[in-house]
Amino acid sequence: MAKKIVAVTACAAGIAHTYMAAEAIEKAAKEMGYEVKVETDGAMGAENKLTDEDIENADLAIIAADIKIDPIRFTGKKLLIASSNDAINDGKALIEKAEKEATVFGKKGSKVGKIQIGNNKEKTTFFTHVMSGISYMIPMVIAAGLILTIANLYAFQKDDLGRIVKWGFDTKTSMGMLMSNLFQVGQVGFKLMIPLFAGFVAMSIADKPAMAPAMIGAYIANDAELLHAKAGGGFIAALLVAFIVGYFVKLLKKIKWPKIFQPIVPIMIIPVIATLFISLVVFYVIGQPIAAGMDALYSWLNWVNSHSSSAPIILGAIIGAMMGFDLGGPVNKTALIFGTAVFTDTMAKYGPMHANFVPQTASQAAISVAPLGVWLATIIWKKKFSKDEKTAASAALGMGLVGVTEGAIPFVAADPIRMIIANVAGSAVAGGLVAATGCKFYGGIGSPLGTFIGYIEQPIPFITWILCVSAGIAVTALIIGLTRSDAVIEAAKNVEE
Amino acid sequence: MDKEIFNIENIFYDQTSTTQDEAFKSIGQFVAEKGYSNSADDFYKGLKAREVESTTGFKDGIAIPHSNDDSVIKPGLFLIKFSNGIEWNALDKKPIKVAFVLSIPKNGSTEHLKLLSKIARKLMDDEFRTSILENDDKNILSDAIDQI
Structure with a gap:
C-alpha cells in the first residue's frame, strides 16, 4: 500500500502561496509514489479539509504555512513545519526533508518549527x-x-x-x-x-x-x-x-x-x-x-x-x-x-x-x-x-x-x-x-x-x-x-x- | 477566466522599471487606472507590505505579487512583463521578467477568490510558465490565461 502524506498550507493573504504550496506538495508527493491530501487554509476558509481519519492513516504530516496553524490535531504523527515557500521552491526536497527530520508531534514542551507545544493546554x-x-x-x-x-x-x-x-x-x-x-x-x-x-x-x-x-x-x-x-x-x-x-x-x-x-x-x-x-x-x-x-x-x-x-x-x-x-x-x-x-x-x-x-x-x-x-x-x-x-x-x-x-x-x-x-x-x-x-x-x-x-x-x-x-x-x-x-x-x- | 477578473487590457509591458520599488509603483498605477483599486499609492504600499513578510518571487523569472489592502475594489489578475530583469530575491535568485499581480478584495466572493487561487496553482505548471515567458503577443498570452 502506498504511504500517505497529509499537509496543510496557508499564507497571509490566503490566495496565492497557499495554493501554490498545495499544488507543489501534491505534485511532488504523487511523483514520489505517495498518496496525498492537502488542506488549503486560505481566504475561502479550509478547503479539502483533513478528516480525523485522513490524519489517523497518514504516515507523514506537513504544515507549509506563513501564518500560525494549530498543529494539535497532528498529535502523535510525524510532523514537519515549514513555510509555504519551502514547498513552492521544491516540493520534493520538502517531502524528503520531512521523511528524514519530521518528529513525532505531541511531547509537551517540545518544539516543532516556530511553534511551542503545550502552552495554553497546560493552564487548563x-x-x-x-x-x-x-x-x-x-x-x-x-x-x-x-x-x-x-x-x-x-x-x-x-x-x-x-x-x-x-x-x-x-x-x-x-x-x-x-x-x-x-x-x-x-x-x-x-x-x-x-x-x-x-x-x-x-x-x-x-x-x-x-x-x-x-x-x-x-x-x-x-x-x-x-x-x-x-x-x-x-x-x-x-x-x-x-x-x-x-x-x-x-x-x-x-x-x-x-x-x-x-x-x-x-x-x-x-x-x-x-x-x-x-x-x-x-x-x-x-x-x-x-x-x-x-x-x-x-x-x-x-x-x-x-x-x-x-x-x-x-x-x-x-x-x-x-x-x-x-x-x-x-x-x-x-x-x-x-x-x-x-x-x-x-x-x-x-x-x-x-x-x-x-x-x-x-x-x-x-x-x-x-x-x-x-x-x-x-x-x-x-x-x-x-x-x-x-x-x-x-x-x-x-x-x-x-x-x-x-x-x-x-x-x-x-x-x-x-x-x-x-x-x-x-x-x-x-x-x-x-x-x-x-x-x-x-x-x-x-x-x-x-x-x-x-x-x-x-x-x-x-x-x-x-x-x-x-x-x-x-x-x-x-x-x-x-x-x-x-x-x-x-x-x-x-x-x- | 472571468472577464471581470482578467481580460487582454490587464496585460502591461513595463519598459522602464529597473528596481522592485519602481515596479511596484508602476503596478499600483496600472491597477488603479484599470479601476480595480481606488488608490495607486495604497496598492503600492500593500504590495510592499506583503513582500516584507516573504518573497513573492517564484522561479524562472516569475513573481506573484499581490495585495489585499483596503483600496482594492474588485478581484483582478494582471500580467506585467518587464523589459529589464528585476531583482526580487526570488526563490532561485533569478531576476524577475514576469509578474502575475493579484488584487484581492477583503470581502470578495468565494467564486472570485477561487479563480484567483487557480492562477496560483497554475503557476506550478511548467508548461504554462514557459508559454507565458516565451510569448510576447498579448493575444497569445491572454488565451493562455483564459484557459485556466
Missing part, C-alpha cells in the same frame, strides 16, 4: 480533566435524577389532617411498589455516577490504566458502610481519588519496566498496583478523617444548637451552609441527619409546640438552593455556559424543584472552589432566613414548592417560605454568574467538540 489541564469526567457524568445525573424526581413526588402522602408530612412508599399497592423501585433506580444512578466521574477524570489524566483504580477507589470513598462512617465522601472525595490515581498512574508509566513485563503493564501491573494503593489511601487517609470529621461536626452542631436558642438564624445559616457545601457528601449528610434527629427527638420529648424545628427547617430550605441557583445562573448568563451544561441545568431545575440537591453536582465538580462558595452562601441565606422568620417545616418537599407540597408553618402563609428560599437561590445564581471563569467555559466547550 485541571478543568480539561474534570470536564471530561463531567461530560460522561451528566447523562447519568439526568437519567437518575429525573427518575428519582418522579418517584420522590409520589412519595409524599397526606396525613389524617390533610397535611403533607409523610414520606414513603406504600409497597402494598402495585403503584407504590413501582415507585419504590424507581426510587431505587435513581439511587443506583447517583451511587454509580461518583465512580463513573472519577474513572473518566483519571482516564483523561493517565489513559485507560487509571480507570479501574479510580472507579474502585471512588466507590469505596463514597460508600458509608465501607468507610464505617455515617455517609460517603461524595463527589469531593471522588475528585480527590481521581487526581491521586491519575497522577499516581502517570508516575507508574514512567518506570522502565523490564521488557518481558511491558505487554502486561497497562492491563495488569499498573491497575493492580494503583487499585491497591488508592484503596489503602481511601481507607486510611481519606476515610478515617471523613468518619471522624462527621462525628466532630455532629458534636459541634449540638453545641451550637444548645448555645444559639436565642438566635436561631445562626444555627439556620450554619445548617444551610453545610447543605450547600458538598451536595449529598458527608457535610451535607451530617446537617441533614442532625436536622431530622433533633426534630424527632424534641418532638417526642416536648411535643409540636416546643420542639426544635430550626435545623430541619433550615436543611430543607437549603436543599434546593444549589440546583435551582445553577439553573437560574444559566438562564441569566446564557453565554457563559455550554450547550451540554444548559441541558444539565434544565434537569437540575426539575431535581431542585423536588428537593434533589445532586442536580448541581456536575457544575460544582467542574469548578469546585467558586461553585462551593456560591452554593454555601446561597444555602446559608436560605437556611438563616427561614430560621430567623420562624418557619416550621413539618414535612414535604425541600424547595420553594414545599410550601404547597408539604406542611410548613410560617408567618405569612405560603409566601415567607418561598421568599426565603428564593433569596438563597438568587444569591447563589448571582455569585455563579459573576465569578464564572473563562477557563471553565473554554474547557466545557472543548470537551463538547
Whole structure:
C-alpha cells in the first residue's frame, strides 16, 4: 500500500502561496509514489479539509504555512513545519526533508518549527480533566435524577389532617411498589455516577490504566458502610481519588519496566498496583478523617444548637451552609441527619409546640438552593455556559424543584472552589432566613414548592417560605454568574467538540 | 477566466522599471487606472507590505505579487512583463521578467477568490510558465490565461 502524506498550507493573504504550496506538495508527493491530501487554509476558509481519519492513516504530516496553524490535531504523527515557500521552491526536497527530520508531534514542551507545544493546554489541564469526567457524568445525573424526581413526588402522602408530612412508599399497592423501585433506580444512578466521574477524570489524566483504580477507589470513598462512617465522601472525595490515581498512574508509566513485563503493564501491573494503593489511601487517609470529621461536626452542631436558642438564624445559616457545601457528601449528610434527629427527638420529648424545628427547617430550605441557583445562573448568563451544561441545568431545575440537591453536582465538580462558595452562601441565606422568620417545616418537599407540597408553618402563609428560599437561590445564581471563569467555559466547550 | 477578473487590457509591458520599488509603483498605477483599486499609492504600499513578510518571487523569472489592502475594489489578475530583469530575491535568485499581480478584495466572493487561487496553482505548471515567458503577443498570452 502506498504511504500517505497529509499537509496543510496557508499564507497571509490566503490566495496565492497557499495554493501554490498545495499544488507543489501534491505534485511532488504523487511523483514520489505517495498518496496525498492537502488542506488549503486560505481566504475561502479550509478547503479539502483533513478528516480525523485522513490524519489517523497518514504516515507523514506537513504544515507549509506563513501564518500560525494549530498543529494539535497532528498529535502523535510525524510532523514537519515549514513555510509555504519551502514547498513552492521544491516540493520534493520538502517531502524528503520531512521523511528524514519530521518528529513525532505531541511531547509537551517540545518544539516543532516556530511553534511551542503545550502552552495554553497546560493552564487548563485541571478543568480539561474534570470536564471530561463531567461530560460522561451528566447523562447519568439526568437519567437518575429525573427518575428519582418522579418517584420522590409520589412519595409524599397526606396525613389524617390533610397535611403533607409523610414520606414513603406504600409497597402494598402495585403503584407504590413501582415507585419504590424507581426510587431505587435513581439511587443506583447517583451511587454509580461518583465512580463513573472519577474513572473518566483519571482516564483523561493517565489513559485507560487509571480507570479501574479510580472507579474502585471512588466507590469505596463514597460508600458509608465501607468507610464505617455515617455517609460517603461524595463527589469531593471522588475528585480527590481521581487526581491521586491519575497522577499516581502517570508516575507508574514512567518506570522502565523490564521488557518481558511491558505487554502486561497497562492491563495488569499498573491497575493492580494503583487499585491497591488508592484503596489503602481511601481507607486510611481519606476515610478515617471523613468518619471522624462527621462525628466532630455532629458534636459541634449540638453545641451550637444548645448555645444559639436565642438566635436561631445562626444555627439556620450554619445548617444551610453545610447543605450547600458538598451536595449529598458527608457535610451535607451530617446537617441533614442532625436536622431530622433533633426534630424527632424534641418532638417526642416536648411535643409540636416546643420542639426544635430550626435545623430541619433550615436543611430543607437549603436543599434546593444549589440546583435551582445553577439553573437560574444559566438562564441569566446564557453565554457563559455550554450547550451540554444548559441541558444539565434544565434537569437540575426539575431535581431542585423536588428537593434533589445532586442536580448541581456536575457544575460544582467542574469548578469546585467558586461553585462551593456560591452554593454555601446561597444555602446559608436560605437556611438563616427561614430560621430567623420562624418557619416550621413539618414535612414535604425541600424547595420553594414545599410550601404547597408539604406542611410548613410560617408567618405569612405560603409566601415567607418561598421568599426565603428564593433569596438563597438568587444569591447563589448571582455569585455563579459573576465569578464564572473563562477557563471553565473554554474547557466545557472543548470537551463538547 | 472571468472577464471581470482578467481580460487582454490587464496585460502591461513595463519598459522602464529597473528596481522592485519602481515596479511596484508602476503596478499600483496600472491597477488603479484599470479601476480595480481606488488608490495607486495604497496598492503600492500593500504590495510592499506583503513582500516584507516573504518573497513573492517564484522561479524562472516569475513573481506573484499581490495585495489585499483596503483600496482594492474588485478581484483582478494582471500580467506585467518587464523589459529589464528585476531583482526580487526570488526563490532561485533569478531576476524577475514576469509578474502575475493579484488584487484581492477583503470581502470578495468565494467564486472570485477561487479563480484567483487557480492562477496560483497554475503557476506550478511548467508548461504554462514557459508559454507565458516565451510569448510576447498579448493575444497569445491572454488565451493562455483564459484557459485556466
